[in-house]
Amino acid sequence: MSDRATLPSPGKITRRAPRAYVWMVASVAAISGFLFGFDTAVINGALVFLRRQFALNNLLTEIAASSLLLGCLIGAAGAGTFSDRLGRRRSLMGAALLFSASAIGSAFANNFTVFSLARLAGGLAIGLASALTPVYISEVAPRSCRGQLVSLNQLAIVIGILAAYLTNWQLAALGDISWRWMFGVAAIPSAGFLFGLLFIPESPRWLITRGHREEGYAVLEKIAGTEAAQTELTAIEFAIAETSGDPVELFSPGMRMRVFVAVSLAVLQQISGINTVLYYGSVLFTQHFRGESAHTALGANVVVGVVNLLCTMLAMIFIDRWGRRGLFLVASAGMTVSLAVLAFALHMTAIAPIIIFASVLIYVAFFAVGLGPGVWVYIAEIFPTRVRGRATSLAVTALWTACLGVTLTFLSLVEALGTSASFLLYAALSLVTFVFVWKWVPETRGRSLEEIQRMWSRQ
Numbered sequence: 001m002s003d004r005a006t007l008p009s010p011g012k013i014t015r016r017a018p019r020a021y022v023w024m025v026a027s028v029a030a031i032s033g034f035l036f037g038f039d040t041a042v043i044n045g046a047l048v049f050l051r052r053q054f055a056l057n058n059l060l061t062e063i064a065a066s067s068l069l070l071g072c073l074i075g076a077a078g079a080g081t082f083s084d085r086l087g088r089r090r091s092l093m094g095a096a097l098l099f100s101a102s103a104i105g106s107a108f109a110n111n112f113t114v115f116s117l118a119r120l121a122g123g124l125a126i127g128l129a130s131a132l133t134p135v136y137i138s139e140v141a142p143r144s145c146r147g148q149l150v151s152l153n154q155l156a157i158v159i160g161i162l163a164a165y166l167t168n169w170q171l172a173a174l175g176d177i178s179w180r181w182m183f184g185v186a187a188i189p190s191a192g193f194l195f196g197l198l199f200i201p202e203s204p205r206w207l208i209t210r211g212h213r214e215e216g217y218a219v220l221e222k223i224a225g226t227e228a229a230q231t232e233l234t235a236i237e238f239a240i241a242e243t244s245g246d247p248v249e250l251f252s253p254g255m256r257m258r259v260f261v262a263v264s265l266a267v268l269q270q271i272s273g274i275n276t277v278l279y280y281g282s283v284l285f286t287q288h289f290r291g292e293s294a295h296t297a298l299g300a301n302v303v304v305g306v307v308n309l310l311c312t313m314l315a316m317i318f319i320d321r322w323g324r325r326g327l328f329l330v331a332s333a334g335m336t337v338s339l340a341v342l343a344f345a346l347h348m349t350a351i352a353p354i355i356i357f358a359s360v361l362i363y364v365a366f367f368a369v370g371l372g373p374g375v376w377v378y379i380a381e382i383f384p385t386r387v388r389g390r391a392t393s394l395a396v397t398a399l400w401t402a403c404l405g406v407t408l409t410f411l412s413l414v415e416a417l418g419t420s421a422s423f424l425l426y427a428a429l430s431l432v433t434f435v436f437v438w439k440w441v442p443e444t445r446g447r448s449l450e451e452i453q454r455m456w457s458r459q
Contacts, residue, residue: 037160045168071123079131080393098125107184154373162305266399273426311368331370339427
């Protein structure tokens with residue numbers, strides 16, 4: 001008897017999708033986002049103490065902040081191969097193990113080299129997770145709430161960032177050894193992530209692509225309901241039949257524009273300068289808020305984290321109502337204006353620090369409403385199933401390359417051009433983002449993954 005014969009027929013009584021189960025699956029996967037956010041942002045507060053501990057100059061400070069990001073780049077580059085061969089779920093398990101090893105290794109590092117290597121391992125985990133989690137969630141999410149569910153990963157990222165800021169703020173009272181605790185506490189959610197992955201299914205689209213049709217259908221039925229599962233199965237098999245899955249397909253005429261848009265969005269998200277605030281915020285605030293302590297600067301970071309969280313939650317509400325393109329346009333326009341104001345405020349010494357702080361908050365708010373969650377959603381949904389892992393890996397590798405470049409050069413750029421001119425450059429790049437979205441980015445809201453493929457084939 002064939003696999004097809006074992007599946008329910010359309011005439012049988014159908015079952016509605018258990019919405020709570022879908023949210024549970026997506027929430028477990030999104031724990032990787034929490035670890036992503038925590039591990040990338042914890043360096044912000046820890047840098048103040050690391051510079052004292054290891055007597056770091058500007059170059060070594062940039063290396064301390066960037067060693068994680070080099071790992072992110074390498075992890076993202078390999079994510080497509082791992083996920084396509086081993087599956088999304090098992091690859092995420094590997095990331096969970098790396099998260100744990102990095103947290104423990106960073107906390108117990110006895111010199112700068114060991115610390116940098118431990119952070120590199122954490123970067124490998126983030127690179128894997130950042131490429132795989134949006135793909136996994138997009139492949140299990142119903143079309144009606146796919147934007148919200150994939151944005152759940154970004155929400156987890158900003159919660160992780162806020163948790164890192166709060167942890168840094170509270171642990172700063174421990175003095176010079178506080179940085180060890182700041183990194184070490186991440187071992188707890190890392191273990192929780194690995195445990196949670198034991199209870200969620202593999203991506204149904206990956207299973208069907210790999211020939212496990214009956215198992216893939218069972219997962220589809222569980223997450224979408226019987227009637228929708230049959231429709232989805234037919235659409236997935238049709239989409240698979242249309243694509244070869246050959247690595248060179250990524251550069252075929254039908255894919256080039258998608259790859260161009262995905263890679264460009266990934267790079268533009270980073271070179272608009274968001275991580276200059278998220279990674280170097282404490283250094284920036286201590287330098288421009290004269291007379292304030294490191295504890296006050298870390299407190300300012302907490303406010304930044306709260307704004308980031310609230311606006312990401314706002315994006316989750318509207319991303320499936322207003323669409324991806326509309327939020328991109330609003331966000332990039334707002335980022336351009338707020339960064340220009342910030343650059344002006346930093347140039348005018350007589351301007352009150354509150355103007356600088358308010359400009360930073362508005363900038364973070366616009367980023368969180370649009371480019372923060374939206375780019376991850378968009379990249380995860382515009383590629384066919386057979387190449388989605390590798391295509392997303394390529395785009396996320398470009399994202400981490402841009403992030404590494406910005407983080408590794410920020411302090412040197414400030415030293416060469418000045419803080420005001422540096423942020424004016426980021427304002428110009430935000431304007432470039434607005435123009436790019438206006439010209440090249442079509443809307444995908446309300447379409448199934450397979451419908452999106454047909455839309456792009458007509459571009």
